[in-house]
Amino acid sequence: MSTDLSPRESHPSEPFEVTKQLARELVRETGVDGVGVAVFATESTRDLVYASDGVAEELDETQFTLGEGPCLDAFRFDRPELHADMAGGEARARWPLFTAQVLGLGAASVYAYPLGGGGSPFGVLELYGSSPVSLAPSEEVKCRSYAHTIAHAVVSELAPVYALTSGSDVGVFRRGNVNIACGILAAYQRISTAEAMVRLRALVGEIFAEVGPIVDDVGLPHR
Structure with missing residues (x-):
């Protein structure tokens, strides 16, 4: 799989x-x-x-x-x-x-x-x-x-368009938001949470490259 x-x-x-x-x-x-x-x-x-x-x-x-x-x-x-x-x-x-x-x-x-x-x-x-x-x-x-x-x-299915946008009306990751997404990737990939954050930030940038900057909107740290 x-x-x-x-x-x-x-x-x-x-x-x-x-x-x-x-x-x-x-x-x-x-x-x-x-x-x-x-x-x-x-x-x-x-x-x-x-x-x-x-x-x-x-x-x-x-x-x-x-x-x-x-x-x-x-x-x-x-x-x-x-x-x-x-x-x-x-x-x-x-x-x-x-x-x-x-x-x-x-x-x-x-x-x-x-x-x-x-x-x-x-x-x-x-x-x-x-x-x-x-x-x-x-x-x-x-x-x-x-x-x-x-x-x-x-x-x-851990797509930042759903999991990380704070304005979503579906309530996904209401408590942990970015921290939970990082926790999942860190555990699954056996990497640090810092590295997981870097990978999530990269995914967000790729997905939204054509619709303008969104790093501030989702609360991810700047490079």
């Missing part, structure tokens, strides 16, 4: 169109009820690329607010977190605050897969079920496969 980050000749109709399509396919092909895709710069700086519904969005927001949960641990420790019964003892012991909140939201099971390109994770694929049911072995394999594919999709 290609991980080319060069600017595209044409842009999709919405930001992260392929990523969202893959996430929706995953819900249809497995027994999960909802999905979210979160991207990180650090444990405390991240945003949602996609949430299938209000529950998926609340699950992500609750973990961000409380600072605990399976999705955060999947990112922190670069490993899947599979919890078929959030009311069980293990989940309550590890994340007591989150568990109490998540059960009230209607999510009885939560699964999380780190997104990465062979280095440190840059995001998490977040899944939930409304009933405490384990994923079938074939479904678990499918989730891992989708996590790999979605990781590539997120990076390939």
